[in-house]
Amino acid sequence: MNENFKEFSVLMAIYDKNDPEELREALKTVFDNTILPKQCIIVEDGPINKILKNVINTFQKKYPGVIETISIARNCGLGSALSEGQKYIKYPYVARVDSDDLNEAERFEKQLEVLESDSSIGMVGSYIQEFEDDARLDFRVVPIEHREIFKYAKYKSPMNHMTVMIRTEVLEETGGYRDMLLFEDYDLWLRILHTDWQCRNISEPLVKARISSKMFKRRGGFKYLLCYLKFRVDALKNKRINFWHFISMAFIHSTVIMMPNSLRSNIYSTFLRKTSV
Numbered sequence: 001m002n003e004n005f006k007e008f009s010v011l012m013a014i015y016d017k018n019d020p021e022e023l024r025e026a027l028k029t030v031f032d033n034t035i036l037p038k039q040c041i042i043v044e045d046g047p048i049n050k051i052l053k054n055v056i057n058t059f060q061k062k063y064p065g066v067i068e069t070i071s072i073a074r075n076c077g078l079g080s081a082l083s084e085g086q087k088y089i090k091y092p093y094v095a096r097v098d099s100d101d102l103n104e105a106e107r108f109e110k111q112l113e114v115l116e117s118d119s120s121i122g123m124v125g126s127y128i129q130e131f132e133d134d135a136r137l138d139f140r141v142v143p144i145e146h147r148e149i150f151k152y153a154k155y156k157s158p159m160n161h162m163t164v165m166i167r168t169e170v171l172e173e174t175g176g177y178r179d180m181l182l183f184e185d186y187d188l189w190l191r192i193l194h195t196d197w198q199c200r201n202i203s204e205p206l207v208k209a210r211i212s213s214k215m216f217k218r219r220g221g222f223k224y225l226l227c228y229l230k231f232r233v234d235a236l237k238n239k240r241i242n243f244w245h246f247i248s249m250a251f252i253h254s255t256v257i258m259m260p261n262s263l264r265s266n267i268y269s270t271f272l273r274k275t276s277v
Contacts, residue, residue: 005066008093008112008165009039013081020051022100022210027059029103035112037095040067043085046075079184082177089168098162100210102131107206111165114200122170122197123189125159126206127277138273139205146198153186153193154245161185163207170197182224183231190240205277217261219268225257 010030014023030040040063042056060067070085086094093115095108107126114124130137142158143149152158170192171177180187193199218224229250236246256267 004034005036005038006108006112007091008037008095008108009041009089009091009168010037010095010097011041011043011082011085011089012097012099013043013045013078013085014048014052014099015045015075015081016048016052018048018052018099020055023052024055024058026097026099026101026103027055029105030097031059031063032105033103034106034109036063036066037091037108038066039090041085041088042067042069043081044069044071045077045081046072077179077181077184079177079179079181079187082184083179086171086176089171092168093165094168094171095165096161096163098207098209101162102208102210104206104208107163108165110202110206114202115165115167118198120196120198121200122195123159123164123166123192124200124202125163125165126202127204128160128163128207128209129205130209130211130273132211136208137211138269138275139277140209140272141274141277142201144201144203146200149199149201150193153189154241155249157186157189158193159185159189159199159201160207160209162209166192167197170195180231180234182227187231187234190235194240203277220257220259220261220264222258225254228253228257 056067056069068088070088072081072084093112095111097103111124115121125142127142128140130140140160142160143152149158174188174191174195177184177188232241232246232250235241236243256264
């Protein structure tokens with residue numbers, strides 16, 4: 001294994017409906033980085049098709065001993081899949097990677113530099129730039145410093161999930177990912193923010209995040225609303241938010257979640273995204 005491989009892990013989950021070409025592109029950007037993970041954990045969330053397996057096998061042959069697959073008998077959702085995958089992390093840091101997003105070439109190097117230069121920082125993320133097909137779209141900009149991240153988290157998710165790199169000991173201390181359907185990331189952020197660990201975001205897009213109209217559709221409907229309220233009630237009960245945080249955002253999010261998909265996508269584009277950074 002050459003010197004570009006460093007002691008950190010990558011954690012990814014896939015399922016049968018993932019696009020094989022998007023998975024190939026995502027993995028390529030992992031291994032095109034300026035520094036490379038010594039371990040890449042891919043959790044198969046339920047049985048996957050042969051085409052997806054072939055994509056993984058190709059990278060396993062190219063990077064022997066690096067990619068480890070963990071198979072779950074039935075599809076159980078992202079939170080449960082990541083919870084299973086985190087049990088196999090070997091190294092002090094773990095980077096979350098989505099199976100359809102593109103990582104910038106210096107992503108891991110820049111994030112490791114932040115974590116290694118300040119032992120108080122437990123998690124680091126970044127901005128994202130969204131794209132659809134070949135079109136680059138808007139940016140999701142998040143707070144940079146811990147104080148602002150902590151305040152922002154009372155109302156909205158302060159980290160872009162597909163960008164985070166976390167100290168493994170932070171996952172162990174907080175219990176890591178758990179089964180909080182559709183909100184497994186935000187749930188983890190709140191639990192980390194209520195420890196002594198500091199969090200940070202890098203003020204540039206280190207990941208290009210693939211989006212489509214299906215993304216906005218998934219963020220609507222009665223099922224999504226119930227999952228959101230379950231997550232916020234848990235946060236309220238455990239004093240990670242107060243009653244005002246709960247009731248104000250419950251009203252706003254319930255309205256957005258239950259509106260038509262086309263209107264909801266316009267709300268996201270207009271109020272929750274920026275055209276430049």
